[in-house]
Amino acid sequence: MGYLAKLPRVFRPESVMVIGASNNPDKLGYHVMKSLVKGGYPGRIFPINPNSSVVWDLPAFPDLDKVSGDVDLAIIAVPAQVVPGVLEGCHRKGVQGIVLITAGFSEIEDPAGGSLQERVRKMADAWSLPIIGPNTFGFVDLNTSLNASFTPEFSLLSKGGIALVSQSGGFCHLSGFRALDENVGFSKIIGLGNRCNMDFPDILPYLADDPDTRVIALYIEGMDEPRRLLDAARKVRGRKPIVAYKAGRGESGDSASRFHTGSLAGRYEIYRGAFRQGGILEVGDTEELLDTAKALDTLAPLQGNRVAVLSSQAGPGMIACDVCEAHGLCLVDFSPTIQERINELLPPLAIRTNPVDMGPAWYNPGAIIGIMEAVIEDPGIDGVVFLAMYASANIALAGEMRKYFEEREPLTKPLTACFSAPSPIWSEDVKVMDRKKGMVFLPTPERAARTMGNLWSLTRLLS
């Protein structure tokens, strides 16, 4: 259809036109302009507004035909009824793709919304014009500093390898703001909205080729043709991990019993099966989606299910063990030479076998780091969950860790960590280490362990 060939220009446009650009904060076009300008988009911006000659300190054009030069991307924030005319103008102008923020299409009760969307879809199909939306907040591309959305704060997100594709703009806001707190980095966040002609399966092949994207995270509510997603995911399989969070599971309870009477309502159950067939790792909540994507973006793959839990306190270590085992991970014995090294570093006051209680080494960050180093080198260990709760006596730990990791090569096995301390103690050190050298830091032992478990689930899924 030619959509796919245009997407690189849509996400890396040299110029952007905003139809409905405004100086009035009561209009979405104001916030779109703010996102572009404040987000530091380096390309040319053409505001279109029939009533103002200057919008956001940029020269504005009364209509889009007056713009001189090529336009790659058009962001549309005008009332629904004028959208078809605007699209014709965009096509005349040779625009490569559209972000259609405008609402009032198939999501509204009035059937006129659905027919308007159908009309727009037919126009766009005839021109092979990709439309993100309608009824979307837009998208943000952190690598090109392009915030093509009505939320300027998305530009604050850190750059990373996760492409989040969501059916819901609200979910993008939820997870984007969580990500700010938890240091999750994105290549892109894309709100698909009503999915006029850009649905999950249409965007997957592009993301599979996108050099900025290492992990694809999906938030899915429901699709008209979910089999297309399965087919698209199979093509991406083995190239980049795909993690999905499916909402709207309510009917699942009926599925089994209804089967007896011949009507199968449990679509969620089918989604679950289809995800597995497509090699898509399913997660159950927002945090799990972000944690898992963060780990997949940064960590070495987990080759087997033999893990070590190293904890500065016994309790959090025990919690992590429970979660690890529930995910099919095994806490195996260390190799004899590694166990000897640990025994030399740790007095026999606590458990020195896996899971290791490193409490007796509180005053000695060097010993804790030495234990971690030994365990990482153990050929019988595939991954490490590393936990430390702050106590006044171990205050030096995070700083010493940071120094150690500045010097060393990245880890070749995944390490998920939880360092818990009252801010600002350890905060800066953890921030510097997080997502670097093959480690991620997560807020609780459960989440550190669950994330390791999900790495294993993905390894098994793709085996």
Next chain:
Amino acid sequence: MAGIDEILIGMDALEFLQHRGFPALRSEAARQPQEAIDAAQEIGFPVALKISSPDILHKTEVKGVLVDLRDEAEVKEGFERLWTEVISLRPEARIEEVVVQEMGRGREVIIGATHDTQFGPVIMFGLGGIFVEVLQDVSFRVIPIEGKDAQEMIRELRGFPILSGARGGEVNLEAIGALLLRVSSLVNNSPDIREMDLNPVFVNAKGCAISDARIRMKG
């Protein structure tokens, strides 16, 4: 009858499947007590008797299944009791025949296939009885499936330990996998089949055999 779906039950469904290479328990239809006795002798005791009616979906609710009948007298008495009791409970039901069947051995599982409005043909696997009805412990896949999918469908059930050996004999998981693949392949290649319900299928260490089936064909 064009446009109206045809539903195969009882012997019709079992024969439909057997002709396509599906494993089923030895079964014969009987309309008279003597036919039932003859069938039981041919199959070998003990046998089960099951009422077959297009109007009865859940046979056990109308006491329509008798198991472990060990000799001619039990079969004769069972046949008569089955016919009378079902008619007294469901006088309007059309009773076509009684199926005389060898006793199934092992665990009961369910395999289903249907057309989902969004996904198209899909396949379901579950453990029989309360596992499906109460715990809704089932797995689904989109048709067609591969061998790996079939084994995952079996293993992802919460009740999987029941099949893998906990509290009782192990069952032949390869045979279940092969049956799932056979259902997937049949539905994938037969657009006329709208729904299939193999319930129950008996599985044991040797293999699996379909005890009862219901197939909805496009009219």
